[in-house]
Amino acid sequence: MRPFDYHRPDTAEAALNDASDGTAFIGGGTNLLDLMKLEVMTPDRLVDVNHLGLNRIEETDDGIEIGATVRNSDLADDARIRRRWPVLSRALLAGASPQLRNTATTAGNLLQRTRCPYFQDIDAACNKRDPGSGCAAVGGELRNHAVLGTSEHCIALHPSDMAVAMRALDAEVVIRGSGGSTRTTGLPDFYRLPGETPHIETTLEPGELITAIRLPAPPGDRQAYRKVRERASYAFALVSTAAVLRMENGKIASAALAFGGVGTQPWRDAEVDTLLRDERPSNALFDKAGEVLMRNAELREGLEFKKPLAQRVLKAVLTEVTR
Amino acid sequence: MQTTLTVNGTRHQLDLDPRVTLLDALRDHLCLTGSKKGCDHGQCGACTVIADGRRINACLTLAVMHDGAELVTVEGLADGESLSPLQQAFLDHDGMQCGYCTPGQLCSATAMLEEVRAGRASHVTGELEGEMRLTREEITERMSGNLCRCACYSGIVAAIEEAATK
Structure with missing residues (x-):
């Protein structure tokens, strides 16, 4: 690792004052320190955000607010989350290993970097790591890369399970800026598509700090998270689906579906949700939803499998939650 | 510092x-x-x-x-010369060959048994709430963060199964 300063402030304000160009906030560090060892990330200062009092989970009017440094294992285990937002518990428990979940934080999970092997290899061209250097993945060996939301400059996959569930649950990110200002943004506006600037992954500005994630009341009581991977445990998703549905009189009253393993960000497609609404569950309907989901997929060589796999997982999850 | x-x-x-x-x-x-x-x-x-x-x-x-x-x-983990029940079970069930992963397996399993007692669910748990039952499937899922390149998994799982009852 390259040398860096380490700061351990005890208020969010002090943490923001400590941050300057080249600063990284460290929560769990499970991704950041890994990338620092590889010299993919080379911050010259780490500001430890574990002592800012951001580790609480508190009920709001009808929803819940999750502090930025709540550990993934504690979030999965929270009785309120288990009861009302079980899809989030399930997604968290499907990710990483118990040791990593005990360390990794909620905000850190949202901000984790891609596991594209070319991003992690400092000798490979990568527009995300080194803007303008090209993309070794396009034309390279592909397996866990994105098929939705890609650009010619980057096809890196967003690796999170947790964020997929949060996307289906309409999560909002609470962000504090210097001077004490606070803003809130939904995940659709938080994550950016790679376009020509894949190194800018979110709309978080320098000098801003995520303090919490808010979940509104769950949009449905039928919830499931299904993940397909290359081994039974402790592997990133080839494809995953989070489903949050509400049924009324045998029809789908509302549907919120989000997808992992396919997009450059945790993926949600309003057309899929709309297609399902007010319909009776059927195989034909679920097949159609799969067609709509994958209508713009860029199936580069090595990634062709993602289309049928994502469609089958979608169908399986919809069958499960509408039963 | x-x-x-x-x-x-x-x-x-x-x-x-x-x-x-x-x-x-x-x-x-x-x-x-x-x-x-x-x-x-x-x-x-x-x-x-x-x-x-x-x-x-x-x-x-x-x-x-x-x-x-x-x-x-x-x-x-041991109390002087007296091994913890889990350490003893690893010996009794041949839960190792080269032994390189064993310290991590032991620490992981020690904490894992506490997680089960505290009612923490895993990816393979059927119901998220209620008492947890430590089946073989649960043990392998909960121990997936510890690899053993000698592949002594059957001995490791058997050791944990036994220690869980003590």
């Missing part, structure tokens, strides 16, 4: 470069070489230690971030 770590009940005052991982602090600064460096990237679990009651990968965290923490390493 001045850092205090309490390891297996003994308090240590260290002056560390912030780059030193918790694993390197234990091994290279405190000469507690039971915790092993396998991959050094959080993938193998050989470095697993228990920090403030929770199992973590010591390789993916900085020692300075654990100032004031209470740590348990494999050296702290």
